[in-house]
Amino acid sequence: MTDQDEDLFPRAAVLRKVLSFTIAHWRRTPALAVACGAAMMLATVTEVFVPVYAGRMIDAVGAGIASDAWRAFAAITALGVGLVVFRFLGWWAITPLTLNMMRDVTQEAFARVQRLSTDWHANAFSGSTVRRITRGMWALDTLNDVLLLSLLPSLTVLAATVILLGMHWPVLGLVMALGALAYITLTIGLAVRVLAPIARLSNQWDTRIGGILADAIGTNAVVKAFGGEEREEALLGKTVAKWRRRTWRTWMAFTWAGTGQSSLLWLVRAAVTAAALWLWMRGQASAGDVAYVLTSYLVLNGYLRDIGQHVHMLQRSVNEMEELVQLHDEPLGVADRPDAGPITIVDGAIRFEDVTFHYGGHEKPLFEHLDVAIPGGQRVGLVGPSGSGKTSFVKLIQRLYDVAAGRVTIDGQDVALATQGSLRRQVAIVPQEPVLFHRTLAENIGYGRPDATMEEIEQAARLANAHDFIMRLPKGYRTMVGERGVKLSGGERQRIAIARAFLADAPILIMDEATSSLDSESEAAIQDAMERLMVGRTAIVIAHRLSTVRALDRILVFHRGHIVEDGTHETLLESEQGQYRRLFERQAGTVLAEIH
Known part of the structure; x- marks a missing residue:
């Protein structure tokens, strides 16, 4: 031929x-x-x-x-x-x-x-x-x-x-x-x-x-x-x-x-x-x-x-x-199963049951036989070097990927059996680098709740310390933010993303170093707002600066796809050879005794 x-x-x-x-x-x-x-x-x-x-x-x-x-x-x-x-x-x-x-x-x-x-x-x-x-x-x-x-x-x-x-x-x-x-x-x-x-x-x-x-x-x-x-x-x-x-x-x-x-x-x-x-x-x-x-x-x-x-x-x-x-x-990659139904999340208890997961094209799994339980309402920090599995962990909770073996459950319900829309509407995300639509500020804040009233949108903006800078703009909440939010500064975009999470009022909250782009003056106010937001919700915080997880209920330390340490800030610092203590000392730039 x-x-x-x-x-x-x-x-x-x-x-x-x-x-x-x-x-x-x-x-x-x-x-x-x-x-x-x-x-x-x-x-x-x-x-x-x-x-x-x-x-x-x-x-x-x-x-x-x-x-x-x-x-x-x-x-x-x-x-x-x-x-x-x-x-x-x-x-x-x-x-x-x-x-x-x-x-x-x-x-x-x-x-x-x-x-x-x-x-x-x-x-x-x-x-x-x-x-x-x-x-x-x-x-x-x-x-x-x-x-x-x-x-x-x-x-x-x-x-x-x-x-x-x-x-x-x-x-x-x-x-x-x-x-x-x-x-x-x-x-x-x-x-x-x-x-x-x-x-x-x-x-x-x-x-x-x-x-x-x-x-x-x-x-x-x-x-x-x-x-x-x-x-x-x-x-x-x-x-x-x-x-x-x-x-x-x-x-x-x-x-x-x-x-x-x-x-x-x-x-x-x-x-x-x-x-x-x-x-x-x-x-x-x-x-x-x-x-x-x-x-x-x-x-x-x-x-x-x-x-x-x-x-x-x-x-x-x-x-x-x-x-x-x-x-x-094109294969969807992650598709709703024919028998999938809406998921109802009340407590927000998350569990990884003998989970094995690897990215497509990778022969070696990132997670292998991973077991971990997060009770409803617990505030958990995820720390570890880049590529250790922190982001993949939260993506599996959102079912952005399917596991190869085992299962991920929320309130005892397998996320693989839930419709993706119903699952993600009940998980609020505050990313490290927020992306906004080229729409008004009000539309961006209300994206998680399209039926929200203007009063609710403004209240969410106040809680996120965004209302004041919005009102200084010529068109206020009707201001168009530009493609991907280019008209706003990094800190302003972050506060809009935080306001969006406030308004979503979801039982599960995921934050990827949510205050990293904020100036020092507003960081304290946002931290207080975040503390209020996390009350009564299951909160997972991906931390790059360990100072942001000190007050959390629990810290999971990831290393090459394994959770190598699990405990509070104080208990993890007690381990002299622990991974968390080494990371903390490296970031602090001084010996542990001087920190105390």
Whole structure:
């Protein structure tokens, strides 16, 4: 098998997958799809019969029979009216059909992306993902137009013309059929074997451009901080140069393909014309018949010429939809089980029961036979070096990953059997680096409780020591914060995230060094607020500065996926060779005796 053959089968599989995807969406509104197809076929059939009556009119004119000429003219006029009416109905039906499909695929792709695993998002450019969705959405518009408004009428006129000519003159029908078959074979062969692989590569580089643009624009503050504008421009320049080379090859390939197809059409036209003249010389066709044949070919020629463009557009739209369809095939990573139900958390008691967990692609587990219980209402600190398992521990509580063995329970309920939405709505998160939506401050604070009143939002902001700085802004709580909260300082973003956690009022609270970005003046006030927030809730604090966990009920010390120490601040300091004591002394920068 040649390299081209090896490429053909995957591309044919992609074509089948995209067409199956499209047809499945047609089935959601079958009446519109059928109405559009039927109307366009009927409109096309009217064009096929116009040459028949044109030939009769010419014969009637030549014979001087006015009544026959006028009857033929009336038939042509009626066919013209039918063409306009049926074509309007086809376009009328395809408009809601396509808009519904574009709406559905965009919403479903977005919903799919939202539910893909944390690992998938960590490895994907957000700009590239957006480009895959939007480009696929508009490619679907093109695909519908090509299939229902273009290819279907073209195939209809081809079949009808060949049948009508073959019924009168089998030779002409055969010439027309062989010429059309040769042209269609050439067109499809070029599209699948030559044009599709080239177009696919140029699409990939188009996606990369979107990713680089989004990456640099989204981190413009870092670019400015390090004077990296020229470096980013150079990186984009290299990518655009590669895209230009790929796209130039694609466009030139389409140019050469179009030239070859046009040449073949002229050969078919010459063969049909010669056959019609030969029949006329033999007395088997009248002048009107010759006019009928030539007019029929001119109609068919227009459709055949367009078939080449339609196939090219079909292949291009398939290439552009391919990445969108792939999103629907991406495994979710973590999916709700068929029997999953909402979880109800009251006490917030967390337990890891013989848990084994490893990240995808890692042979060695991070956690192996991990057993730990956190009673409801307990305030627990997680400490340890980077990569020791602290963040993974809280991610398993949120079920951002599934365990390989054992189970994680909350109030005795296996989190794997709960719907993810119901679980995460009852776990409030205050991340170390909060990310905000480009929405108002009120919307960001109220994200965990969309039904919260303005009074409740303001009270949460006061508890987080955010109300005062918000009120100093020109628009107060209606202030837009910019993409990812770029208009706010790090401390202000952190206080908004803390206010969001206050408002969520969840039974379980997870904080990842929640005060690390705050200035010293407001840190004390926030610490007091956090103390109040943790009362009556199960609180897990990932601590990078050990001073933040001294007053907690319990501290778990992680090291290479194991909990090597478990106790209060005071009891852990009593162990002279303990991991916690070494970490504490290193951070304090002095001996333990001097600290006391």
